Amino acid sequence: MSYIVDFKNVSTVGLESSSIAEALAGLRANEARYFMNKYKHEFTVVPASESQETLDYVNEILQKERDLVFAAKPLETSYFQVENIKWAFVFYEDGLVVNVLYTVDGPKPKRAVGFKLSEGMEIPKELEGKFKFARQKSTLAGTIRGSFFVIKGEY
Template identity: 60%
Template sequence: MPFEAVSFTEVSTEGLESSPVAEALAGLRANEARYFSDKYKHTFTVAPAAEAQDVLDWVEEILVSEREIVPTSPALEISINDIDGIYWVHVLYQSGLAINVLWTLADDGKRAVGFKLSEGMDVPPELSAFKFARPKSKLAGEIRGSFFKIKGDPLP
């Protein structure tokens, strides 16, 4: 599966052109790339979601089993990262939604799902029960974010 590095110095909408908020989603993706570079010295890479269907199925199974959430937008890209014992998957959806699953591999580790909404998109109905923080980003504008802890054990 050909993963491509995401630049956080030159924001590109490549791969996200079908999104009505492609510029904002590209900024959100670049913001994630900067975070991984700064915090972990790790290159954030993405591939078309269709090329990682098994990983997309895993993420969406967690959403259904934990909170009965079914994304209503097509997935565009996936990023798979394994850093310092943390398995971290990001899925970027056409609507502008970005979902990440953080799965610490230690038995007592953190396991959570995070949601980020690109600037300009409405809160999708499936996430209407969540409250969103509103941090600002130079790359992505206002990012509305929320999360929940995973209680089950759906290993990747």
């Protein structure tokens, strides 16, 4: 069952099993606010158990590009296209959010994988020492630590 993320009234719906559900919900709401403000797009998530195709897509890119496989349990995903950009998100139980930005056309396509860490979580062992994380303040999510890498292949 899909859920439209409300960034005005932050809710932990779907994220209750996370030990940092409040922080993860704030990060999810922060993403929802971004897409509403920038694209007028309602950010909708579905349980990971109902979105194997999105999980497979993100996992394939992580595996082939950087040999990354996360031990954390995926709780929710989101997959949509706004303008010429396909977006995929996976929200993990430990507080990690992985997103894939993939432009479908244009002279200089932008294609990248982003990592965001919820406030209060440790850097996952799979990412330790491999990425530098920048800090960003958010009224909804507190301090977000983020990093990314550019996708080289075609997916």
